[in-house]
Amino acid sequence: MNRAPRVLGRDEIDELIVRHEGEYDGITAGLMELESHPGRQLLEGGTLTGRTAERWEVGRRAIALLWGHREAYGAVLDRARTLRGRRGKPQRPELEELSFLLLGQSAELAARDVPIGQRGLLDPALRVHRMSLSELVADMAPAWSEATAVVEAADAVWTRLVPTLDRVDAGIAAAEAGIAELGGPDAVPEQTAALDGVRRRLETARTLVASDPLALTAADDRRIGGVDVAALDAELRRVADEVRHLTIVRARFEERIRRLAGLLDELDYQEGDTIRRRAHVLTRISDKRVPEVPLRAATLRERMAGVLGLGTRGDWVRVSRELSALENDAQGARDRLAATRGHIDAPLARRDELRGLVQSYRAMAARAGHGEEAVLESLYDHAKELLWRAPCELDVAVRVVTRYQEAVIAAQRKDRPDDKGDQR
Structure with a gap:
């Protein structure tokens, strides 16, 4: 032993x-x-x-x-x-x-x-x-x-990186749920393809983390092997934001269509009223600068019918793009129509302004004792005849009114001694 x-x-x-x-x-x-x-x-x-x-x-x-x-x-x-x-x-x-x-x-x-x-x-x-x-x-x-x-x-690497992978995975699942709500991959092919790309890169990173964690012990959390986690997050956020946006577009589609239809009804009425207004102005004013009325309501209604068809088919990507463009164009058409109406009304306003100006200067001449002077009366009568005639030749009337103003002012200056110059 x-x-x-x-x-x-x-x-x-x-x-x-x-x-x-x-x-x-x-x-x-x-x-x-x-x-x-x-x-x-x-x-x-x-x-x-x-x-x-x-x-x-x-x-x-x-x-x-x-x-x-x-x-x-x-x-x-x-x-x-x-x-x-x-x-x-x-x-x-x-x-x-x-x-x-x-x-x-x-x-x-x-x-x-x-x-x-x-x-x-x-x-x-x-x-x-x-x-x-x-x-x-x-x-x-x-x-x-x-x-x-x-x-x-190995456990330290898994403890640090697996939550990151799980977070991205949860984001993918949430985006997939949103895509399903929109009608599935066929309804949003671009976002689905981008999400598939994110998933493939995630699986590449997950495989590396699971199979060779010790190769990542000194790795930055923002990069796992060849996978840029920050870029992965950014791409996932972009897809998720687009899916959320399309979900909102779908939820608010009917409300936006109703609002757009109301805007087009208003535009249609305003176009008709502006056409009538232009016709009235042209009976009163002879001016080639009176603009034509831009007519957009009918074309915009046709486009709205197309967007309604896209909504019926569940093509929310095109709905988002085309409905927003249609809303902007409708608002722009209303703004342009309002500007055109202002240009149409301007000649009448200018004529009325000239009428008031002529009457004001006639009263001024009368107070100064020049109301009966032939030259002034002739210019006044000519201006009045132009301004109260239909259609009014506005450019000619402007020139005559200007001459009448200058004549009244000149007559008043003759009455002022200090306006006669130095009599040495």
Whole structure:
């Protein structure tokens, strides 16, 4: 029988058994925690590649060593407890055996292959390795460090990046729900294609994170391998915004059509009224600058009928584009019609202004005592005849009124001594 370095006393044996029981429980608890660690479970259940596959192969061997050492440790401890339990006061042979179990190389490990270069001609290809309990614990330390390092490193990457991937995934699901509400992929092909592109890039990133997390330990959260997460987010936001916009277009379609129909009804009425107004002005004023009335209501109604057809077919992409353009064009047509009406009314307003001006200057001439002067009266009569005649030749009337004004002013100046110049 192998011997211990020294023979222990009964009390020392009891203390060592208690200490080793504590070590064994600690080893078991640590290995069970490692066994249930999320990082280890993901590594064990995944299809690994690259650096992670290499590191995990080393880690798995380390874990196997840890469990093998624990089993050997437990077997020695069980033998020691059984032997110590036989009698309260063990005899010398029992003390020697217990000392060997607790201090000597009593732990027998599974047989290992011995490389051919490390054995002699008559040496066996397999060798049983023996260690003391203390040596077992010391031999487990580097294996524990290797196993926990790879598990923690992989788990740290997953903990950091998986929520990002899940967030993008949730955004895709929300956009897909919106597309379904709009009628499915055929209703919004452009947004569906963009969303498919986002999904493919997400799957590329997720595959890398799942298969080779250790290749990403130093990676920026904004980039996973060749996938730019910021660009992915931006594209997803764009698609989601467009889908939300189209959903709003769909929800407000009938309301906008009613409002547009009301605007076109008003435009139709105003066009007719402006045509009548123009005809009235042309009976009163002879002016080539009176503009034609722009007629847009009928054309806009035809376009509205086309948009209604798009809405019936659920083509909300074109509805969004064409309805907005139609609303803008209808508002623009109303504004242009209002401006045209102002230009049509301007000659009448100008004629009425000239009428008032002529009467004002006639009263001014009368107050100054020039009301009966032939020249002034002739100009007045000519201006009045032009301004009260239909149709009025407005350009001619403007020139005559201007001459009448100048004549009245000139007559008044003659009456002022200080206007006669210096009489030296």
